[in-house]
Amino acid sequence: MSLIEELHKTIATTYEVDAQTASTQTFEFPLMPLGTAYDMGRDAQGVPLFDPRIFDSREFQRNPYPYYRILRDHYPVYHDKLHNCYFVTRYNDIAACYFDGLGYNTIPKGSSNHVLGNTQLELSGIEHSRRRNLYGRHLVGAALTKRIGAICKLANEMIDEWFNPESGMTEYDPATGKYTMELGKAFANEFPIRVVCQVLGFPDEARDKFYYWYKYMMGGIGGRDYEQKGLMARQDLEDFVESIVEERRLKPNFLLDDEGNEVAPDIISELCKTIVDGDVLSTEEITSNIALIVGGGGETTRGAILNMWYLLLQHPDQMEAVLNNDPLWDAAFHETLRHSSSIGGQPRQNTFDVELQGVKVPTGSLMHMVDFSANHDERIFSDPEKFDVLRNDLYSEKILRSGYSKDGRTNHMAFGVGPHLCPGAWISHQEGSIGSSIMSKRIKNVRIATDRMAKDIDGVSLAPIGLGAINELWLEFEAI
Amino acid sequence: MSADYGSPTVEHEAAAGDDEAGYRSYEVYQRERVGSPPPVKPGQLRTQDYLDDPYTLLANLRHYGPSFRDWQGNAFWITHYNDVTSVLVDSANFATRSKRWFYGLATFGRDLRNNVPFLTAQAAGIDKHAPVVAREIVEAFATRGTADLATEFAALFPLQLLGRTWGIPDADLPVFVERYLRMQRGSRWNVANQEAGKQAMLQLVSYFTPLLAARRADPQDDVLSALATLEIDGPAIDAHDVVATLLEGDHETLHGALANMWYLLLTHPDQLNMVNNTRRLVKYAYFETLRHSTPVLSGERFAKREVERFGLLIPEGALVICSAAGANRDETIFRDADQFIVGRKDLVQREPRGQYRADGLPAGITPALGTPSKFPALPVGRPRSLYAITRDIATIASHALLDATSNLQLAKGAQPVLKSRGYGELHTCWHLPVTFTAK
Numbered sequence: 070m071s072l073i074e075e076l077h078k079t080i081a082t083t084y085e086v087d088a089q090t091a092s093t094q095t096f097e098f099p100l101m102p103l104g105t106a107y108d109m110g111r112d113a114q115g116v117p118l119f120d121p122r123i124f125d126s127r128e129f130q131r132n133p134y135p136y137y138r139i140l141r142d143h144y145p146v147y148h149d150k151l152h153n154c155y156f157v158t159r160y161n162d163i164a165a166c167y168f169d170g171l172g173y174n175t176i177p178k179g180s181s182n183h184v185l186g187n188t189q190l191e192l193s194g195i196e197h198s199r200r201r202n203l204y205g206r207h208l209v210g211a212a213l214t215k216r217i218g219a220i221c222k223l224a225n226e227m228i229d230e231w232f233n234p235e236s237g238m239t240e241y242d243p244a245t246g247k248y249t250m251e252l253g254k255a256f257a258n259e260f261p262i263r264v265v266c267q268v269l270g271f272p273d274e275a276r277d278k279f280y281y282w283y284k285y286m287m288g289g290i291g292g293r294d295y296e297q298k299g300l301m302a303r304q305d306l307e308d309f310v311e312s313i314v315e316e317r318r319l320k321p322n323f324l325l326d327d328e329g330n331e332v333a334p335d336i337i338s339e340l341c342k343t344i345v346d347g348d349v350l351s352t353e354e355i356t357s358n359i360a361l362i363v364g365g366g367g368e369t370t371r372g373a374i375l376n377m378w379y380l381l382l383q384h385p386d387q388m389e390a391v392l393n394n395d396p397l398w399d400a401a402f403h404e405t406l407r408h409s410s411s412i413g414g415q416p417r418q419n420t421f422d423v424e425l426q427g428v429k430v431p432t433g434s435l436m437h438m439v440d441f442s443a444n445h446d447e448r449i450f451s452d453p454e455k456f457d458v459l460r461n462d463l464y465s466e467k468i469l470r471s472g473y474s475k476d477g478r479t480n481h482m483a484f485g486v487g488p489h490l491c492p493g494a495w496i497s498h499q500e501g502s503i504g505s506s507i508m509s510k511r512i513k514n515v516r517i518a519t520d521r522m523a524k525d526i527d528g529v530s531l532a533p534i535g536l537g538a539i540n541e542l543w544l545e546f547e548a549i
Numbered sequence: 550m551s552a553d554y555g556s557p558t559v560e561h562e563a564a565a566g567d568d569e570a571g572y573r574s575y576e577v578y579q580r581e582r583v584g585s586p587p588p589v590k591p592g593q594l595r596t597q598d599y600l601d602d603p604y605t606l607l608a609n610l611r612h613y614g615p616s617f618r619d620w621q622g623n624a625f626w627i628t629h630y631n632d633v634t635s636v637l638v639d640s641a642n643f644a645t646r647s648k649r650w651f652y653g654l655a656t657f658g659r660d661l662r663n664n665v666p667f668l669t670a671q672a673a674g675i676d677k678h679a680p681v682v683a684r685e686i687v688e689a690f691a692t693r694g695t696a697d698l699a700t701e702f703a704a705l706f707p708l709q710l711l712g713r714t715w716g717i718p719d720a721d722l723p724v725f726v727e728r729y730l731r732m733q734r735g736s737r738w739n740v741a742n743q744e745a746g747k748q749a750m751l752q753l754v755s756y757f758t759p760l761l762a763a764r765r766a767d768p769q770d771d772v773l774s775a776l777a778t779l780e781i782d783g784p785a786i787d788a789h790d791v792v793a794t795l796l797e798g799d800h801e802t803l804h805g806a807l808a809n810m811w812y813l814l815l816t817h818p819d820q821l822n823m824v825n826n827t828r829r830l831v832k833y834a835y836f837e838t839l840r841h842s843t844p845v846l847s848g849e850r851f852a853k854r855e856v857e858r859f860g861l862l863i864p865e866g867a868l869v870i871c872s873a874a875g876a877n878r879d880e881t882i883f884r885d886a887d888q889f890i891v892g893r894k895d896l897v898q899r900e901p902r903g904q905y906r907a908d909g910l911p912a913g914i915t916p917a918l919g920t921p922s923k924f925p926a927l928p929v930g931r932p933r934s935l936y937a938i939t940r941d942i943a944t945i946a947s948h949a950l951l952d953a954t955s956n957l958q959l960a961k962g963a964q965p966v967l968k969s970r971g972y973g974e975l976h977t978c979w980h981l982p983v984t985f986t987a988k
């Protein structure tokens with residue numbers, strides 16, 4: 070072969086191989102048995118390689134945990150050069166970064182900017198702490214305890230509808246005496262929104278509008294056409310809030326208990342009289358805060374409730390234990406969030422050059438704190454892939470604020486930790502456990518209506534939860 | 550804090566005392582909400598849509614506004630001609646990161662590309678070898694009457710030329726090229742390629758170690774000898790430096806430029822005819838190719854500090870993607886920007902200077918193909934810029950092709966396209982079958 074022919078062949082081979090392996094598009098990861106990672110090759114020392122395209126794959130959506138394990142074990146700070154970011158995957162590293170609000174600020178949340186506006190999610194340092202407690206305190210402790218009665222009432226109202234044939238929430242089969250329903254439609258989609266709506270102090274007639282705002286603002290975070298609608302929804306919310314704010318600035322509104330006594334002012338009334346930097350909040354700021362609660366309080370809690378029932382029903386012994394011991398709903402709620410949370414993690418940006426786990430990260434890099442992975446870190450939780458309501462290493466009381474571990478038990482990371490710890494943690498915990506407890510007292514012999522559920526790749530077993538929350542949960546049950 | 554949390558750097562400790570340092574002001578970010586939503590989704594610019602046809606998406610971005618923030622990739626896209634050139638020449642505020650950094654081998658060897666003896670040897674070597682290599686390559690297929698200009702001409706030429714100018718013996722060339730390509734492919738996001746690339750780098754170090762010693766003992770007329778005898782501060786030049794220098798160069802870009810130029814000429818037969826009849830237009834065809842279909846779609850720069858530009862606050866460390874493809878089709882700069890017009894009147898028809906302009910006219914931007922010279926005139930003792938050199942090589946190679954063939958045209962039924970095979974890869978024509986009559 071002449072030199073030119075030989076060269077030509079060498080080059081052509083390289084490009085051909087490239088065309089097959091290096092493309093961002095044509096490569097499809099095979100779907101693996103749950104818990105097993107696809108072999109992405111090894112380096113000269115035998116360390117598994119990690120291909121960043123996996124993050125965009127279907128395989129990763131349904132079976133993320135073995136991949137996170139590779140990251141935790143071999144690349145605790147992984148530089149993803151395809152997506153120009155870093156992934157931090159060990160619990161302790163993530164917790165340390167979250168607590169260091171100055172070193173790891175929250176700016177990358179540009180995702181919500183266009184639609185939600187500027188919220189405390191994007192702020193760090195003093196700017197954040199000044200605004201953080203505007204209403205956070207109204208969602209916890211004594212202030213919340215006062216609201217529990219109202220939460221129970223909302224839950225019961227919704228459950229009543231299941232047994233009302235007009236409502237269309239359930240299908241009833243008189244022959245077997247069984248009801249069938251989709252838990253999301255019949256309960257989980259709306260319940261958290263109703264709670265938030267009430268806590269905010271929106272008048273009941275605003276509820277329909279609330280769904281509109283919620284749906285379009287959430288949809289709008291994706292971009293493009295949806296975003297236009299999202300912006301319109303936000304404008305609408307802003308107009309609405311403006312009128313309420315004007316009203317409540319003059320005359321605060323109160324939440325009432327069953328006897329009609331004033332329990333506590335609603336959150337908008339609280340925000341109206343709040344003073345930051347020597348001045349009251351502008352309507353714009355109040356709207357952004359409300360938009361954040363509207364966004365943060367719905368989808369997340371919905372996912373937690375659906376995932377919890379899905380997991381419990383697939384572990385009948387644990388379901389049994391919970392049904393026999395009401396306080397276990399708390400543990401079940403938290404174990405669900407540890408095992409399969411509805412939020413994957415949070416982005417941060419490092420304010421300084423840092424070296425973390427031997428990796429040098431230049432200032433201003435996008436660093437993803439992977440809460441999913443923290444929750445499955447075997448350095449913290451033993452046998453992390455196992456769903457175990459009774460596990461003794463998970464802390465499941467009221468979430469810890471200043472630390473993340475107590476008496477050998479550790480918080481899960483689904484609410485984050487540190488300065489941005491989810492202020493809705495306690496209320497969503499109440500929604501999840503109280504709502505479910507009430508449900509469990511009104512229905513019995515609950516089963517997953519398997520034939521209506523999404524299946525995994527074998528076409529037989531139920532689809533895994535994977536990243537995020539399941540879409541639908543079909544249940545079959547009898548009335549009590 | 551846990552024990553295995555890496556300790557923050559000293560810089561971090563010092564600044565941690567300063568309460569103001571850690572957050573952005575509320576107001577600046579507030580501004581981002583104003584305006585209409587961006588026309589593309591974050592991440593869409595990494596999909597095949599973009600790799601196949603970047604120009605439609607980029608036109609959307611250009612019309613949308615001066616910049617687009619892709620928050621998923623921590624990147625700011627800029628697409629207006631004047632903005633892109635302003636960043637590419639602003640090394641005070643924007644830095645590049647070396648391929649070795651992407652490899653995670655930032656301290657591997659030294660990049661010696663800016664040393665004058667190296668530049669001089671490179672220019673001299675290219676001048677000497679380019680015409681010879683061009684002829685050899687064209688002769689290999691000239692009698693056949695058919696050829697694939699992408700693989701047999703455009704891809705081959707730069708690599709064989711590289712081997713000759715560096716002084717790689719012909720016998721070693723196939724092995725050298727294989728390793729070289731493997732090394733270059735590893736400098737991006739693909740981990741398997743990166744592993745293979747690391748191996749290739751080590752193999753190249755072993756290859757160059759004896760060769761470098763030999764050239765030091767007995768210097769020849771080639772680039773390797775210039776490196777072997779180069780005197781700079783610090784330890785003597787070793788094979789790692791040679792490999793680093795080789796890695797940081799962008800020899801393949803010329804492949805893209807040649808392939809795109811011939812793709813454009815062959816798909817515009819009237820222009821090809823014109824160029825064939827008036828050979829001085831070959832050079833203009835090359836300039837117009839850089840503008841119309843740059844093989845490198847964008848240049849990446851990282852903000853060295855927080856800067857407010859293009860209506861946005863760009864945080865320190867953010868990636869600014871300077872879209873050459875977007876800028877080159879800026880209709881406020883080029884008339885009928887989407888058309889391929891050899892010798893167009895609104896394009897500078899010689900080497901631009903610093904700001905990508907000369908004679909008051911803009912030039913096409915192709916990152917990684919040699920930056921235009923900053924100097925208004927060629928300084929004494931320096932070779933001409935890499936921009937000028939690559940232009941000359943492309944012209945020489947194309948002349949050789951025209952000299953050896955007549956009736957050069959696309960093979961019957963051939964429908965060549967320009968596309969990237971993966972994110973960050975050349976946007977070029979991978980197969981360009983032609984037929985011709987041998988002269």
Ligand code: HEM
Pocket residue numbers: 175189190191201208265361362365366367369370373406410411412415482483484485486488489490491492493494496497
């Ligand atoms: C199971 C349900 C929920 C989950 C998993 C969840 C998760 C989270 C997480 C991980 C964060 C931290 C963000 C960060 O570190 O940057 C967060 C913040 C936040 N959440 Fe939740 N959340 C839930 C329910 C709620 C509810 C019910 C509300 C409102 C009533 C709410 C309102 C907020 C707000 C306002 C923030 C921003 C706090 C700040 O940045 O200071 N969340 N949430």
